[in-house]
Amino acid sequence: MSTRARRAPAKKALPHPDLREVPVSLVLRALGEPLRLGIVRSLAQSEHPMNCSSFGLSVSKSTSTYHFKVLRESGVISQFEEGTSRYSELRDTELEQRFPGLLTAILAATEDPAGG
Amino acid sequence: MSTRARRAPAKKALPHPDLREVPVSLVLRALGEPLRLGIVRSLAQSEHPMNCSSFGLSVSKSTSTYHFKVLRESGVISQFEEGTSRYSELRDTELEQRFPGLLTAILAATEDPAGG
DNA sequence: CTCGTACTACGAGATTCAACGTACCATTGC
DNA sequence: GCAATGGTACGTTGAATCTCGTAGTACGAG
Structure with a gap:
């Protein structure tokens, strides 16, 4: 394609579910995993799209991809590709x-009250 | 024991976790199961202790026991025995x-928006 | 004491989940 | 073109989860 843009780096969108068709149990399951909840916490704090590799997760790349996929397919985050990176952001609105009130309540809760 | 009460039927309590030590992810996992969420919905609607067998669950008794145990161990419900029955109630307060706001938000959400 | 009710504990099977390594693809930069 | 970067897809393995049947306990009624 000779007409491809060189300076606007594409921002390809990925398939996301319509939230109206997402049951609440699916969201609860997605957020019931400590690692995924940690990702969501980071996203909520930054309030800006984050590069997948900037989370500093202590798991392998494929595991990381797996959890982001679960979050995306449960409607919690949206992702778009830009150049060689994939960015994630919370679908908070x-x-x-x-x-x-759901996300607010979950994020307000301290994850491990014993540990801090 | 000749001094046992005949009219006050015991109300034996079962071991329950201290909610301060329960991480939010554990609660989310417990409520992320449709059957368990259904139990919690029933309890929230009745606002009174419910006999385990009065839920009309379409699973076997042992499966039912298992799910009630998960809910109890995650701090969502409390149970006490009275006579030959076991009653459950929501630890909503x-x-x-x-x-x-967590429980309120979850109960406010329609489970399956497509189905109703 | 015997029977029925209500429920549990245990063990087993099937399914799902989480983690990983490897191979692979797309983009960027040389 | 070639290599490096950032990420995905697939297959696998081990653990957890869900479901059930069976056996058993505790209580109440007769």
Whole structure:
């Protein structure tokens, strides 16, 4: 394709579920995993799209991909590709509309009260 | 024991976790199972202790016991024995204190938006 | 004491989940 | 073109989860 853009780096979108069709149990399962909940916490704090590799997860690359996929398919995050990287961001506005107060309540809870 | 009560039927308590030591991910996992979420919904609607067999679950008794155990061990419900029955009730007040707004948000969400 | 009810504990099977390594693809930069 | 970077897809392995049947316990009624 000779007409491809050189300076606007594509921002290819990935398939995401319609939140109206996502049952709450799916979201709860997705967030019930400590590693995934940690990812969501990071995203909520940054409030900006984050590169997948900038989370500093202590798991392998393929495991990381797996968890991001679970989060995306449960409607919690959205991802888009830009250049060689894939960025993730929280679908917080949509989630708030579909499940009012849910994400706020989860993020407000301290994960491990004993550990801090 | 000749001094045992005849009219007050015992109400034996079962071991329950201290909610301060329960991580939010454990609660989310417990509620991420449709059958268990259904149990919690029933309990929230009745607002009174419910006999385990009055839920009309379409699984075997042992499966039922298993799910009630998961809910109890994650701090979502409390159970006590009375006579030959075991009653369950939501620990809603404690949950609200430990995870403000969480249970409310989850119960407010329609489980399957497509189905109803 | 015997029977029925209500429920549990244990063990087993099937399914799902989490983690990984390897191979692979797309983009960037030389 | 070639190598490096960032990430995916596939297959696998071990652990956890869900389901059940069976056996058993505790209580109440007769």
